[in-house]
Amino acid sequence: xxxxxxxxxxxxxxxxxxxxxxxxxxxxxxxxxxxxxxxxxxxxxxxxxxxxxxxxxxxxxxxxxxxxxxxxxxxxxxxxxxxxxxxxxxxxxxxxxxxxxxxxxxxxxxxxxxxxxxxxxxxxxxxxxxxxxxxxxxxxxxxxxxxxxxxxxxxxxxxxxxxxxxxxxxxxxxxxxxxxxxxxxxxxxxxxxxxxxxxxxxxxxxxxxxxxxxxxxxxxxxxxxxxxxxxxxxxxxxxxxxxxxxxxxxxxxxxxxxxxxxxxxxxxxxxxxxxxxxxxxxxxxxxxxxxxxxxxxxxxxxxxxxxxxxxxxxxxxxxxxxxxxxxxxxxxxxxxxxxxxxxxx
Numbered sequence: 001x002x003x004x005x006x007x008x009x010x011x012x013x014x015x016x017x018x019x020x021x022x023x024x025x026x027x028x029x030x031x032x033x034x035x036x037x038x039x040x041x042x043x044x045x046x047x048x049x050x051x052x053x054x055x056x057x058x059x060x061x062x063x064x065x066x067x068x069x070x071x072x073x074x075x076x077x078x079x080x081x082x083x084x085x086x087x088x089x090x091x092x093x094x095x096x097x098x099x100x101x102x103x104x105x106x107x108x109x110x111x112x113x114x115x116x117x118x119x120x121x122x123x124x125x126x127x128x129x130x131x132x133x134x135x136x137x138x139x140x141x142x143x144x145x146x147x148x149x150x151x152x153x154x155x156x157x158x159x160x161x162x163x164x165x166x167x168x169x170x171x172x173x174x175x176x177x178x179x180x181x182x183x184x185x186x187x188x189x190x191x192x193x194x195x196x197x198x199x200x201x202x203x204x205x206x207x208x209x210x211x212x213x214x215x216x217x218x219x220x221x222x223x224x225x226x227x228x229x230x231x232x233x234x235x236x237x238x239x240x241x242x243x244x245x246x247x248x249x250x251x252x253x254x255x256x257x258x259x260x261x262x263x264x265x266x267x268x269x270x271x272x273x274x275x276x277x278x279x280x281x282x283x284x285x286x287x288x289x290x291x292x293x294x295x296x297x298x299x300x301x302x303x304x305x306x307x308x309x310x311x312x313x314x315x316x317x318x319x320x321x322x323x324x325x326x327x328x329x330x331x332x333x334x335x336x337x338x339x340x341x342x343x344x345x
Contacts, residue, residue: 044214044252047073049282053259055275056084067116070125076191077213078125079255079281082108084273086116089146092257092281093118094217095125096210098188101135102126105208105217106257107150119153135159137186141219141257142205167204174206180238183245196245200235201228207242214252216242222288222308223256224279226267229298229312236295243289253282265306283307 051071057063065085073079076097084090087109094105110116126134136159140148143165154160163173170176174184180197186208194209198221208217220228221238229235260267261279268275287307294305303310 044250045074045076045212047077047213047252049073049253049280051079053081053278053281054083054090055278056090056273058274060085060273067110068118068121070121074213077210077215080108080118080121082110082116084275086110087146088271088273090258090275091146092255092259094208094255095122096188096191096193096212097125097127097134098191099129100187100189101137103186103188103193103208104136104138106140106147106219107138107154109146109149111149111152113153116150118150119157122154123157133159135161137161137163139163139186139208140165140204141207141217141221142202144202144220147219147257165204170204170206180234180241194245196242198238198242200231200238202230203234205238209245209249211249214250216246216251216254216288217256218254218283219257221256222254222283222291223258223260224281224283224307225256225258225260226309226311229310230314232295232298232300232312236292239288239291239295243292246285246288251285251288254284254288255282261307261309265304267309279307 054065054069057065063085065083067083067086069081069083071079071081078095078097080093080095082089082091082093089109091106091108093108096103096105104122107118108116110118113119122136123133126136128134136154136157138151138154138160140163148165151162154162164170167179171179174186174195176182176184176197180199182197184195186193186195192211194211196207196209198205198207198218201220205219205221207219207221209215210217221242227235259275259278259281262268262275262277263279264277265279290305294303294310297303298310300312302312
């Protein structure tokens with residue numbers, strides 16, 4: 001029998017200890033290395049868009065409609081649709097709830113609470129915290145009236161803050177120092193929403209990216225409808241900016257402010273209160289990535305794409321005015337020639 005030397009046993013134990021400590025150190029280092037990547041690449045919270053949106057009616061008087069439709073995308077994210085019968089714009093509004101505050105993106109086109117009980121509905125959806133209703137921030141994708149028409153319903157409510165609608169007010173509130181560059185961040189408590197400048201449709205336009213769901217709330221910047229262009233160059237730069245921002249981020253859906261196309265891609269008549277067989281609300285990353293090229297080949301007047309239409313209303317009006325004047329001149333010229341012939345007969 002061979003006796004084991006005590007010093008050998010001690011040395012062996014030390015080596016085992018060092019070995020185990022080394023393995024633990026490596027494991028900790030690896031986990032620390034991968035922790036940020038796991039956090040940033042976390043899968044978005046899933047939700048449901050299995051819903052039939054209110055389509056209005058051909059005769060809204062004979063077929064009364066609920067003014068406001070509420071859909072639960074997931075327990076902390078609500079999509080609200082204003083009925084086309086309440087207003088032909090039929091806006092989509094979005095309520096995002098964090099642990100400290102909630103964010104309402106746009107207030108729609110109707111100010112009268114009797115016609116559109118928006119504030120009442122939103123307050124009923126807000127949870128309580130410490131015995132009080134969760135504070136609410138009301139923001140807008142842009143300052144057009146159909147996206148801020150409901151603001152007066154919130155103006156006198158406690159614990160409600162409304163973001164200004166003018167460009168300077170938007171820049172100051174979100175902290176943009178080099179507009180339209182840079183990204184602002186809203187911390188709702190356990191939920192961060194990134195604010196991305198997207199002028200082109202309107203100088204004040206912004207899009208909201210929700211890190212919880214991976215949804216881009218795009219307003220009128222990108223939607224299944226008419227993309228009305230004020231500044232084509234700024235619009236294209238905004239598209240490139242959003243594409244670049246989303247390169248390293250998950251994107252579940254792009255949800256805009258309206259649906260103006262049917263399933264075949266044709267626009268509803270302007271002012272229509274009836275939207276049968278609507279195009280789906282959600283657009284995809286592919287729709288976004290194709291947008292800069294669409295502006296690159298835009299003729300300045302009108303261009304139809306599969307899920308949206310590019311159009312510049314000012315250019316179109318000017319073109320129509322020129323055509324109308326040309327037609328009028330031709331009519332006058334033709335009448336004068338006819339009058340001369342009659343006189344010489």
